[in-house]
Amino acid sequence: MIPVGVSGGILLAAFSATTFGLSGPLATGLLGNGWSPGAIVLARIAIAAIALAPFTVVALRGKWHLLRSQAIQILLYGVLAVAGAQFCYFSAVATMDVAPALLIEYTAPAAVVAWLWITKGQRPSRLTVIGAVLAAAGLVLVLDLISGADLAWSGVAWAFAAMIGATAYFLISAETGSGLPPLALAGAGLVVGAVTLGVLAATGLLPMRANTDPTAYAFGSLPWWAPLLLLGVVTAAISYATGVAAIRLLGSRVASFVALLEVVAAVLFAWLLVDQLPGLAQLAGGILVIAGVVAVRLGDRDIA
Template identity: 60%
Template sequence: MSVSTLTHDAMKARTTAGLLYALVSATAFGLSGTLARGLLDSGWSAGSAVLVRTALAALVLAVPGFLAVRGRTHVLRDNAALVTAYGVTAVAGAQLCYFYAVTHMQVGVALLIEYTAPVAVVVWLWLRHGSKPSRLTVLGAAIAGTGLVLVLDLFSGAELSTPGVLWALGAMIGAATYFVINADEDNGLPGITLAAGGLLVAAVALGLAGWIGVLPMHAATADAVYDGHTVPWWVPVLALGLVTAAVAYVTGIAAARRLGSRLASFVALMEVLMAVVFAWLLLGELPRGVQLAGGGLVLLGVLVVKLGEGHASPVVEPLPDSRAPVPD
């Protein structure tokens, strides 16, 4: 078997693994809104739900994240600014901006603006690295964008608010930052360490926001209700921290490092589709036919973007240090 064949097989296996990680991440993230809904209806504030979710995930990942760099903690020191930017912008910032956006405008419109992040990633790679998107990538983006509009069911009409649009754009920047930093393999940080550090920084930032009164904080111990079924409050809290944060961020980083920020950001659009599915299963909110059709278009768009990746201009980046460990 030739070297080129082995290389091709290795790249194919890497891409397949990346797609699986991306789907797990999108599914986990998509569950967060539905789980949080039960807590919000029982008396929790959005800020408290996000803070507990983030802090619990940071606590769970702290030990494995540190063990991953044991003996070479200089990697953490060298990337302190990157981890801080990741936690403040990609984790805490994206969530805070989104929550503020929905106080001024409809949830669907805010989501649509935030999920233009893949387009921002494409533009960033083009301007920063000269990675011009192929026609297939552009076509796939258009198809996925159309499907996203249908999934969010925005045809009933929506009012735009200037503050709301600005906050939603802030959430979009946070989401785009998430994909770009996730895909960086040159910093030497294992994926689980980046996730743990970012979540810890985000938890501190959210805690400070609550302490100074920027973010309302209040919780409750009443049972949460999902489609008529009652569960103790700590069940969705644990699921939010362990599944929709710890698992979601670790697998999201693993996906981006295998797929690149461009493709990973488009596969992540599946989060919106999964959010609709979980709202149907756990909240009894049955998706309309137009939403199901939109989900099909999102899938088609992601497939076209995947095909377009083979025709896109390569990203010009420095070769990683051969002494650096293989990222998780």
Template identity: 60%
Template sequence: MTHDDAVRRSRTSAGLALAMVSAISFSLSGPLAGALFATGWTPGAVVLVRITIGAAVLLPFGVVALRGDWGVVRRNARLITLYGLLGVAATQFCYFAAVQHMQVGPALLVEYSAPAAVVVWLWLRHGQRPAPATFGGIALALAGLALVLDLTGARVSLVGTAWALGAMVGASAYFLINARADTGLPPLSLAAGGLTVGAVALGALAAVGLLPVTASTAPASLGGSDVPWWTVLAVLGLVTAGVAYVTGIAAGRRLGARVAAFMGLLEVLSAVLLAWALLGELPSPVQLVGGALVLAGVVVVQQGEAATARRAALLAASA
């Protein structure tokens, strides 16, 4: 193994680990938010507070990470704004708008088709033809996702589907911007800026009544115990926003948008397992089979992309 091969493998391993941390962190938001919903919180209130706390916590660290180089912020102001509006605010708002017209399962299936959208975008826009194995991985992952989300008897709504497609576009933008390694922005700074823009945008939607906001101070029930509402919100902000976005950006820069997007599907599996552990929602056998298919699809995509990268490196070395 050459030095370059060792560096590439180490970078990939670190990226996979960061992507798993990001997916698990994001997935924790479902069970925690579900516990707050049961006490009277609206989804809009939960997501607004979650993103605002994440922004407030990350902003000082994002400023320090710049090391006084505010020029990089000015050069990337449009990208930061796009990240906050699409990757943060639009993804959240469009999903909640979708589930007002259709069931959660189909809405999530449409949103989580983002990895396939990323593959198509990179192919058509940048000429990055995916490896043959990637197509097989897409089929496996989407079939598994459909089983995990249990679409039995699901109703189709054109309006809901349109909103879910908006969430998919936002999620795709999230993965594509995360993978931009040429911006000069530290992951902490991009995450802090994006969450701040997202919090402002969601706050504006709440102010005009498009994002219903209702809160409660009743304790939440998690794992059979009552937990103070502010503790749940703190974890939502620190972990499912702060940690999730920073590690997601760091993973994207190491893995590229395609592999990072498919690794993001692990969020669905982790959410099912966490709902089992924290809320007592036991997954069905069909969901477990679906989870195995999603994992198989992610592995196939990762291996296919790794093989493509090795071939490209060999061709570059021999040129």
């Protein structure tokens, strides 16, 4: 029987991945209107920080001293897991195709497995390795890499840097010994991330372009602020908060593989919002990703 905490963690992780997957299709409409990726990501993280602020305050009631004692954890989470992953990913796609950049970033689960093996002696089981291979094959199909992709060494380097940020997200979120509530880590980390991205924007490293034209999607148009609110509240505030909670329940290894469902969700949302119909290969890839996640979960249970 699967423990309630584990089943709840899987549901939370799947929900977090699904809401994260909505971000790309939503941003596509704004990008088509001339918004720069930097302006979108800064607005998204800033709105998320504001949306989570009241819940962060409640979570920290009587525990404000944790902000000081766990300052390094919060700073690393905000700089690496939030701002770093976002900035490096968008820097990558500025010089290479989106699909290979995503594939490189989503080698984070393999990096998590390697880190736990090297630092904690948690050798992956055979099922975990099989699951990783299945998930990787599924990603190749979902991202349609077989048809060829444009690669640039600078873009590859930025994508690997984004992978480091994503790996930090899983590893830092899994730390339970600090006593910092999941909501507090997510909320405080988003504030740090928003400030970091703001500094990058102020220095010109994060180009900022925006306008107030209506945003077109497959179902019609929305005012410019509507997708921004959805990006900030749904695909960032809710995604990060539920993601941290899920990682605390599942551990970084299993949660990182469940997070691969984000790519599958992104393909489905792209179909619904921007009329990008997934092909049979992408659907088959989604099935492989899910099979890989199941195998990793079973393998993790064997290790435990």
